[in-house]
Amino acid sequence: MAIAVILVLLVLGSVLFHFTTPWYFTEIASHWSNIDMTINITFWVTGLVFVAVNLFMAWSVYRYRQKKGKKSEATYEPENARLELGLTIFTTVGVAAMLTPGLFVWAQFVNVPDEAHEFEAFASQWQWAFRYPGEDGELGAADIRHITEENPWGIDPDDPAGQDDIVVKTPVIYLPIDEPVKVLMRSRDVLHNFTVPQFRAKMDMIPGMVSYMWVTPTREGEFEILCEQYCGLGHHIMRARVNVVERHEFDEWLDEQPTFAETQSRPRGDAEAGQQQYAACAACHGPEGQGNRDMNAPRLAGLQSWYVERQLRYYQQGIRGAHEDDEFGQIMAPMANVVGTDEARRNVSAYIETLPSDEPAPVTMEGGNIERGGRIYRANCAACHANDGRGSWATDAPNLVGMDDWYMALQLEHYRNGIRGEHRDDDYGYQMTSMVYAMRNEQQVQDVLAYIRTLQ
Numbered sequence: 001m002a003i004a005v006i007l008v009l010l011v012l013g014s015v016l017f018h019f020t021t022p023w024y025f026t027e028i029a030s031h032w033s034n035i036d037m038t039i040n041i042t043f044w045v046t047g048l049v050f051v052a053v054n055l056f057m058a059w060s061v062y063r064y065r066q067k068k069g070k071k072s073e074a075t076y077e078p079e080n081a082r083l084e085l086g087l088t089i090f091t092t093v094g095v096a097a098m099l100t101p102g103l104f105v106w107a108q109f110v111n112v113p114d115e116a117h118e119f120e121a122f123a124s125q126w127q128w129a130f131r132y133p134g135e136d137g138e139l140g141a142a143d144i145r146h147i148t149e150e151n152p153w154g155i156d157p158d159d160p161a162g163q164d165d166i167v168v169k170t171p172v173i174y175l176p177i178d179e180p181v182k183v184l185m186r187s188r189d190v191l192h193n194f195t196v197p198q199f200r201a202k203m204d205m206i207p208g209m210v211s212y213m214w215v216t217p218t219r220e221g222e223f224e225i226l227c228e229q230y231c232g233l234g235h236h237i238m239r240a241r242v243n244v245v246e247r248h249e250f251d252e253w254l255d256e257q258p259t260f261a262e263t264q265s266r267p268r269g270d271a272e273a274g275q276q277q278y279a280a281c282a283a284c285h286g287p288e289g290q291g292n293r294d295m296n297a298p299r300l301a302g303l304q305s306w307y308v309e310r311q312l313r314y315y316q317q318g319i320r321g322a323h324e325d326d327e328f329g330q331i332m333a334p335m336a337n338v339v340g341t342d343e344a345r346r347n348v349s350a351y352i353e354t355l356p357s358d359e360p361a362p363v364t365m366e367g368g369n370i371e372r373g374g375r376i377y378r379a380n381c382a383a384c385h386a387n388d389g390r391g392s393w394a395t396d397a398p399n400l401v402g403m404d405d406w407y408m409a410l411q412l413e414h415y416r417n418g419i420r421g422e423h424r425d426d427d428y429g430y431q432m433t434s435m436v437y438a439m440r441n442e443q444q445v446q447d448v449l450a451y452i453r454t455l456q
């Protein structure tokens with residue numbers, strides 16, 4: 001009897017949960033309402049069967065329960081052709097009802113309309129990069145063999161069709177509303193996946209091949225691009241954003257993005273010019289970029305130019321150092337105006353990269369279990385900052401070796417407290433706000449820093 005009641009409650013609870021749950025589809029923003037329909041049909045078919053089977057089971061348990069001194073009325077009946085025929089037809093109709101609409105929707109999914117424009121999404125652990133065709137309306141050839149720090153998309157430098165391609169390295173893109181678009185997908189390393197939940201469509205990205213899907217965005221707004229394929233440690237922080245806007249707004253945005261040729265002909269940072277600008281920085285960071293604890297200014301020698309460049313831009317744009325509790329960031333932020341142009345940032349960063357970095361920063365913190373720190377570091381930090389701690393442009397993670405321990409401790413605390421990395425445009429700092437939890441307490445932070453000291 002109790003089991004019968006539990007079964008009925010289970011059915012009631014499941015049905016109630018399904019209709020009242022707050023965890024349901026997001027409001028759709030594409031033309032793929034057909035995909036919602038197929039999912040809803042599946043819900044109805046499996047839901048009805050679930051309810052029917054469980055209620056029948058509850059009824060059977062109740063109806064044929066054991067009664068004192070009475071033989072059960074249940075009989076064993078293994079062969080019942082009528083029942084079997086009925087069940088077979090019923091199941092066939094149910095399964096067909098579930099699968100047939102999917103076949104039609106799949107046919108739509110793989111048949112891209114001719115008028116669809118294109119863009120490319122390129123995935124790597126754990127970043128996104130994007131590409132739109134330039135004036136020739138055609139994407140140039142690309143291959144991971146061509147990937148370099150200046151060419152993270154791997155566009156073939158010798159293919160004329162690729163020169164005018166419009167390239168996007170930041171994880172933010174735009175799409176025009178109500179126009180079909182074909183998304184071409186490549187992966188640099190492992191299986192990834194391109195998903196915009198509100199678009200309802202997704203597709204895996206496979207190293208060595210170009211996969212695709214298409215979609216017509218139907219609602220203006222900003223939506224998150226997720227990787228829905230478990231692709232390693234940083235899988236959950238592999239995010240980008242897509243803004244669906246009016247055509248003219250899209251065109252304006254696209255106009256502002258550089259072409260591939262432009263990114264390749266950009267002058268390299270001029271360290272000599274940067275040296276003069278650095279005079280303004282030396283007062284706090286020291287003439288050799290060795291840092292100055294009394295000024296709370298960290299060591300800069302040893303940092304990669306791309307990282308320094310980005311930080312200076314973040315400080316200037318209020319993405320870093322603007323939080324009201326970021327005492328030291330607020331000191332640095334106005335200084336970034338001294339090198340307020342792309343060119344000035346490039347030059348001073350190039351100069352900082354040339355500063356001698358053999359001598360590590362002085363050790364100001366004691367203790368820490370090197371062995372435990374090493375374990376945490378290799379399992380959680382090495383994926384981006386590399387085993388040797390030197391970081392990589394490919395993961396956008398800076399060098400940590402030889403840097404100030406007090407400063408790193410402070411930054412980790414800031415990431416943890418939302419003082420750094422929380423700004424919505426801080427696309428790289430955001431990754432650290434989640435990774436910092438790999439160290440569960442102050443002690444483990446000390447352990448990791450102790451280990452990083454041994455990497456020198």
Ligand SMILES: [Cu+2]
Pocket residue numbers: 123124191192193227228229230231235238
């Ligand atoms: Cu991924």
